[in-house]
Amino acid sequence: MISPKSFYEHLLKHDISFFTGVPDSLLKNLCFYISDHAKKRHIIAANEGNAIALAIGYYLSSNKVPMIYLQNSGLGNIINPLLSLADKDVYSIPMLLVIGWRGKPGVKDEPQHKKQGRVMLNMLKSMEIEFEIIRNSDSQDQIKTKINRMVERIKIQKMPCAVVIEKDVFKKYNKINKKRFRYELSREDALHIILENIRKDSIIVSTTGFTSRELYEYRKNNCSRNPDFYTVGGMGHASQIALGISINKKKEVICLDGDGSVLMHMGSLAINASINKKNYKHIVFNNGAHESVGNQPTVGFDIDMSMIAKYSGYSLTLRAHTKTQVIKAVKKILNHKGTAFLEVLVKSNARSDLSRPDKTPIENKKQLMSLINK
Numbered sequence: 001m002i003s004p005k006s007f008y009e010h011l012l013k014h015d016i017s018f019f020t021g022v023p024d025s026l027l028k029n030l031c032f033y034i035s036d037h038a039k040k041r042h043i044i045a046a047n048e049g050n051a052i053a054l055a056i057g058y059y060l061s062s063n064k065v066p067m068i069y070l071q072n073s074g075l076g077n078i079i080n081p082l083l084s085l086a087d088k089d090v091y092s093i094p095m096l097l098v099i100g101w102r103g104k105p106g107v108k109d110e111p112q113h114k115k116q117g118r119v120m121l122n123m124l125k126s127m128e129i130e131f132e133i134i135r136n137s138d139s140q141d142q143i144k145t146k147i148n149r150m151v152e153r154i155k156i157q158k159m160p161c162a163v164v165i166e167k168d169v170f171k172k173y174n175k176i177n178k179k180r181f182r183y184e185l186s187r188e189d190a191l192h193i194i195l196e197n198i199r200k201d202s203i204i205v206s207t208t209g210f211t212s213r214e215l216y217e218y219r220k221n222n223c224s225r226n227p228d229f230y231t232v233g234g235m236g237h238a239s240q241i242a243l244g245i246s247i248n249k250k251k252e253v254i255c256l257d258g259d260g261s262v263l264m265h266m267g268s269l270a271i272n273a274s275i276n277k278k279n280y281k282h283i284v285f286n287n288g289a290h291e292s293v294g295n296q297p298t299v300g301f302d303i304d305m306s307m308i309a310k311y312s313g314y315s316l317t318l319r320a321h322t323k324t325q326v327i328k329a330v331k332k333i334l335n336h337k338g339t340a341f342l343e344v345l346v347k348s349n350a351r352s353d354l355s356r357p358d359k360t361p362i363e364n365k366k367q368l369m370s371l372i373n374k
């Protein structure tokens, strides 16, 4: 194990002092330390591919090696800019990737992480990216030696190299910059209000992380079988899944999204609006954070998502943050004969005892398909 401080300071010794990436629960203590200490030399990117691009720009303008952090779920997002820009055969950009290894074979994890965890090392090998695995049994000195080896390779080869991080490598770090609650409703409160004010047969597509877990928990406690699709992986794609369903169905299709998820692939807003299906309703819980992986900030509270949706072409866009406002807004979007968008501003304070779906994704899919294709 290593403290985030020692890891960070070791990178500084190598003159690695710019950090960008998308947060990961497994790397959260490192992410907190970087947020507290790197300040302006740290940018939380909208998606992992963007982080690679930012790192390229940083290198071009500083001649220094940047560090990019990500969960291995984000590997798909980085492949294109890595292979078609940063690679030795193209612009040859040195950078250090720090990848959280979810779904490592032999370690219990959720279904969406298993395949990615199993194939990740082979994916890195086939991309010709050299890497070191940092194990939780490694001593601090062993970890530093592995980083030294990778940094040396990066500098000689002038290309991206990676350290793959097992679970529990980083010691706990208590962040200094704690977030203050700004809004009265939690996402779970808002979710319950919405579920109680929509038609019971509405098809719901929920985004990655706590939103899906809170929806699942509600169904479990109410013993109901509903047409829900939990977007357990594929962060940022829930709204397009919902759109794909809505084009074949007359029933209301409601996407329950998160600010981090919308930001990750924000171009989809314009596509949702352009299709203008009147049964398509998009609700975003904006808590200004990636709460599911440790509450690292997004730009959610610095922007007005309902305005972005409006100018992307949604014919009705609303914002709400109190119970009365949410009830009114839900009624309005459901009565509206066109694509509608509701931004619900909430606080981050999810319960720590949230359960996870006890059915497999395939069982969930079968239940959904049997309910909507009767």
Ligand SMILES: Cc1ncc(C[n+]2csc(CCOP(=O)(O)OP(=O)(O)O)c2C)c(N)n1
Residues within 6 Å of the ligand: 022, 023, 024, 025, 071, 073, 074, 075, 077, 207, 208, 209, 210, 211, 233, 234, 235, 257, 258, 259, 260, 261, 262, 287, 289, 290, 291, 292, 293, 298
């Ligand atoms: C491509 C990808 N990158 C990163 C993750 C890790 N991850 C899971 S949930 C989440 C945060 C989602 O943020 P948001 O949509 O705002 O929802 P919240 O967690 O705040 O409810 C992240 C970063 C992931 N699953 N997939």
